[in-house]
Amino acid sequence: MSESTINLADYKIHDTDTGSADYQVALLTQRIVHLTAHLTQHKKDTSSRRGLLKLVAQRRKLLDYVKANSEERYQKLLAGLSLRK
Known part of the structure; x- marks a missing residue:
């Protein structure tokens, strides 16, 4: 998936x-x-790697919140952004 495929x-x-x-x-x-x-x-850019891991954790928390409030919106997000869970 490239950046341009995500339409915010x-x-x-x-x-x-x-x-x-x-x-x-x-x-x-x-x-x-x-x-x-x-x-x-x-490959050796550890600062960016740490930032990436923080972003992934933050996204996971937000996805958990959406799932707790609306399973329909959660499934739409997973499908639309090609995320796996």
Whole structure:
């Protein structure tokens, strides 16, 4: 998955939405994809690797929150962002 395939507008609940869990998960996924690509070229960049692990943990927490509140939204996020769980 490349950065350009994630359309953040699809995950907004309304036009000015920047804080919903769905949008945040999509935004974090975009950043994770970017950092993963960076780390394939720069294998010894431990600072970025630590940041990547923090982003993955943050996304996991948000996904757990969405799953607890709405299984339907959770499944839509997993399918739309090609995440596995």
